[in-house]
Structures are given as structure tokens and as C-alpha cells.
Amino acid sequence: MKPPYHHGALAPALLAAAEALLERDGITGLTLRAAARVAGVSHAAPTHHFGDLTGLLSELAAVGYRRFREHLLTAMAQSGPDDPAPLVAMGAAYVEFARAHPNLFLLMFRGDRLDHERPALRDAAQQAFAALRAAVADASEQPRPDLDGLANAMAAWSLVHGFAVLMIDGRLPREVPMDALLSAVLARLALR
Amino acid sequence: MKPPYHHGALAPALLAAAEALLERDGITGLTLRAAARVAGVSHAAPTHHFGDLTGLLSELAAVGYRRFREHLLTAMAQSGPDDPAPLVAMGAAYVEFARAHPNLFLLMFRGDRLDHERPALRDAAQQAFAALRAAVADASEQPRPDLDGLANAMAAWSLVHGFAVLMIDGRLPREVPMDALLSAVLARLALR
DNA sequence: CTCATAATCTAGACGATGCAAAGATATAGC
DNA sequence: GCTATATCTTTGCATCGTCTAGATTATGAG
Numbered sequence: 001m002k003p004p005y006h007h008g009a010l011a012p013a014l015l016a017a018a019e020a021l022l023e024r025d026g027i028t029g030l031t032l033r034a035a036a037r038v039a040g041v042s043h044a045a046p047t048h049h050f051g052d053l054t055g056l057l058s059e060l061a062a063v064g065y066r067r068f069r070e071h072l073l074t075a076m077a078q079s080g081p082d083d084p085a086p087l088v089a090m091g092a093a094y095v096e097f098a099r100a101h102p103n104l105f106l107l108m109f110r111g112d113r114l115d116h117e118r119p120a121l122r123d124a125a126q127q128a129f130a131a132l133r134a135a136v137a138d139a140s141e142q143p144r145p146d147l148d149g150l151a152n153a154m155a156a157w158s159l160v161h162g163f164a165v166l167m168i169d170g171r172l173p174r175e176v177p178m179d180a181l182l183s184a185v186l187a188r189l190a191l192r
Numbered sequence: 193m194k195p196p197y198h199h200g201a202l203a204p205a206l207l208a209a210a211e212a213l214l215e216r217d218g219i220t221g222l223t224l225r226a227a228a229r230v231a232g233v234s235h236a237a238p239t240h241h242f243g244d245l246t247g248l249l250s251e252l253a254a255v256g257y258r259r260f261r262e263h264l265l266t267a268m269a270q271s272g273p274d275d276p277a278p279l280v281a282m283g284a285a286y287v288e289f290a291r292a293h294p295n296l297f298l299l300m301f302r303g304d305r306l307d308h309e310r311p312a313l314r315d316a317a318q319q320a321f322a323a324l325r326a327a328v329a330d331a332s333e334q335p336r337p338d339l340d341g342l343a344n345a346m347a348a349w350s351l352v353h354g355f356a357v358l359m360i361d362g363r364l365p366r367e368v369p370m371d372a373l374l375s376a377v378l379a380r381l382a383l384r
Numbered sequence: 385c386t387c388a389t390a391a392t393c394t395a396g397a398c399g400a401t402g403c404a405a406a407g408a409t410a411t412a413g414c
Numbered sequence: 415g416c417t418a419t420a421t422c423t424t425t426g427c428a429t430c431g432t433c434t435a436g437a438t439t440a441t442g443a444g
Binding site for chain 1: 218219220301302303304305308321337339340342343344346347349350351352353354355356357358360361362363364365367368372373376377379380
């Protein structure tokens with residue numbers, strides 16, 4: 001009843017372990033050796049699958065971006081085509097994801113430890129951002145790729161992203177319930 | 193010509209060394225031992241002044257907040273009382289600081305490694321945020337501490353902070369010069 | 385001025401980490 | 415069946431944060 005020498009599916013098992021560690025102990029608790037321990041393999045096993053720690057973090061961030069994209073698309077789909085402000089629904093979903101998975105969210109957006117040239121991460125991030133761009137383009141009557149169009153998109157993204165980051169870092173005022181504050185802030189999301 | 197056993201002013205020397213390391217090598221290059229090396233003392237010397245790594249990082253973040261506040265106030269003062277949008281000037285100064293000291297900025301807002309209960313950090317951050325709040329209150333005709341007033345403030349803060357963070361993480365579109373994009377985004381900063 | 389006490393700094397050790405090299409074991413292709 | 419390759423382990427090394435004990439200097443009470 002001893003474990004087999006070969007794990008069989010180590011890479012996904014390590015990613016799952018890494019995600020669990022990230023959620024429980026934050027980014028500082030997510031180490032190569034800890035992930036290996038959780039997965040029940042030696043501490044050098046991850047190297048062969050991810051190269052180094054940056055590799056593991058990048059692949060995990062890619063998983064996060066894929067999940068992020070799905071979350072955003074689901075929210076958009078549920079909001080209906082005739083909803084007054086589908087962009088608000090996406091903004092709410094954006095912040096909701098950040099609140100549900102704060103450590104994963106920070107990992108995804110913290111360029112520090114990530115290798116953005118990794119194909120998996122590059123593609124996953126690009127597709128998630130494409131979903132965001134599409135939502136902004138939909139909200140604007142005719143999407144303009146000029147300065148004003150970009151400024152509209154970046155203003156919307158900055159507003160939502162800034163709120164999410166400040167929320168995670170505990171900078172939100174506590175005099176008012178979070179949901180009410182979020183709704184009121186998202187109401188300022190209208191494009192111009 | 194040997195160095196004296198007692199440094200004389202180790203704490204500020206360590207802070208200066210820490211800041212230099214942070215700017216040059218990022219947060220990962222800022223270690224207790226590296227700071228001690230740069231300051232020319234043994235690796236255990238910082239302990240007596242800052243307790244642990246969190247202590248050093250927190251004190252450095254406090255320095256950052258003090259400098260941040262000064263930077264914001266200077267920009268506000270230079271913009272003049274009759275400027276069309278002093279809030280825009282402050283937003284520009286906010287992003288300017290983030291661009292000039294990206295690693296310090298990230299350290300200040302990354303709750304991870306900081307001890308926010310430290311008096312120095314607590315006070316410095318509070319005063320910096322007070323300057324921000326004052327600017328928003330000035331921009332609004334009559335400052336309202338209700339939900340809409342808070343939402344105005346948080347929307348402005350989120351917009352500027354989100355832009356700064358996305359800029360540092362390299363998420364800004366490159367089809368357009370940064371300054372033009374920033375100006376166009378800050379133009380969306382008007383309160384409602 | 386003296387000298388005991390406190391503050392400051394050094395030296396060494398411990399466990400943990402990331403990474404590299406070398407060996408063991410199982411899988412897969414021929 | 416046999417060999418090449420992929421997968422995993424073991425071992426080793428440098429670095430890190432932190433702890434403990436000891437050395438050195440500043441300080442201040444008498």
C-alpha cells in the first residue's frame with residue numbers, strides 16, 4: 001500500500017495544492033516545497049513540471065485568469081441583453097471575484113513573481129482581458145479605438161480594479177456596508 | 193581606521209539602504225541581511241531597531257507615506273486655488289508618485305508584509321489619506337459624509353489608484369502615449 | 385570621576401527555502 | 415524484450431529570517 005513511484009498526474013495535483021495553500025496561507029505560504037508536501041511528493045518533483053517557482057505561480061495565475069474570464073462571461077450572460085448597464089454587472093462580477101479569491105486575484109495582477117511570457121499565462125490573461133474589452137465596447141455605442149475610446153475603457157477598468165485592490169487591502173471606509181458602497185461606485189461607471 | 197563598534201545612526205541608515213535596495217532590486221531584493229550589508233553592520237543588527245523584517249518594511253512604508261503626502265500637498269498647492277480641477281492635479285500627482293517609485297508604492301499598498309498597527313505607519317498612512325480626503329472634499333461643493341459622498345470619494349480614489357496599479361503592472365495599452373491617456377482618464381474624474 | 389547598567393552590535397546556530405546535480409524507477413516506443 | 419526517456423528521489427549548497435549568547439560602547443546615577 002505504498003504510493004507509486006510515479007504520481008500519474010502531478011502537474012494538476014500540484015496546481016490544486018498550490019491554490020489551496022494560496023487561499024489558506026497567502027502568497028508567502030505558497031512555496032514549492034509546501035506544494036510538494038501537500039501533493040505527497042518530494043520537494044524537487046515540481047521542478048520538472050514547472051521549472052521553478054515562477055513557473056508554478058505563472059501556471060496558477062493562468063488558472064486564475066481562465067476562471068476569472070468564465071466568471072465575467074457568466075455574469076454578463078445572466079445580466080441579459082436589455083439590462084440597463086451590462087458594464088455594471090461585469091464590474092460587480094469583477095469585484096466579486098476579487099473578494100472571493102483575494103490571494104489569487106493579487107497573484108494574477110502582481111507582475112512581480114510571474115513570467116508573462118509563458119504561453120499559458122499569456123493566453124489566459126489575454127482572453128480574460130478580451131472579455132473585458134468586449135463588455136466595454138458593447139456599452140459604448142460604437143467602439144472607438146482612438147484616444148477617447150481607450151480612455152473610456154481604461155477609466156472603467158481603473159475604477160473597478162482600483163476598488164477591488166483597495167478593498168483587498170482593507171482601505172474601504174467602514175461607515176457604510178460594502179455592497180451599498182460598491183453599487184454607488186459602480187453607478188459612476190457610465191461611459192462618456 | 194576600522195569602523196566603530198556602534199554605528200551611531202543605524203536605523204535611518206538601514207532605512208536608506210532598504211529604500212535603495214527596494215528601488216534597485218524590487219521587493220524580493222529587499223532583505224534584512226542585504227540592508228545590513230549595505231549599511232556595513234552584521235546581519236543581526238537590524239533586529240534591535242526594527243524587530244523583524246515586517247518592522248523594517250513597515251517603517252519604510254511609513255517613510256513612503258510621508259513622502260507621498262508631501263508630494264500630493266505640493267501638487268495641490270502649485271495648482272492654485274482657482275484651478276479648474278484641483279482634484280485632477282492631485283490625481284496626476286498620485287500617478288506621478290507611483291510611476292517615480294513603483295516598488296515603494298507597491299510596498300505601501302501591499303498589506304501583505306506590513307504591520308498596520310505600527311504607530312509610525314498608522315499615522316503616516318492616516319495623514320496621507322487625510323490629504324486625499326481633503327482634496328475630494330474641496331472638489332465637492334459641500335462635503336457629504338453620507339453614502340453618495342463616500343461613493344464620490346471612493347470612485348475618485350479607485351479610478352486614480354487603479355490606473356496607477358495597472359500602470360505599474362504593465363497593463364496600459366501601448367497604442368497611445370501614457371501622458372495623453374492619463375490626462376484623458378483623469379478628465380473622467382469629475383464628481384457628481 | 386567611577387562604575388554599574390542599559391543600549392547597541394557581533395558571532396554562531398537552526399530550520400526553511402529555491403535551485404542544481406546525480407541517481408533511482410517506471411513508462412513508452414521500437 | 416530492450417533501450418531511451420520521462421518522472422521522481424536524494425543529496426548538497428547558498429541564502430534567508432530569527433533566536434541565543436556574548437562582546438563592546440554609551441549613559442547616567444552616585
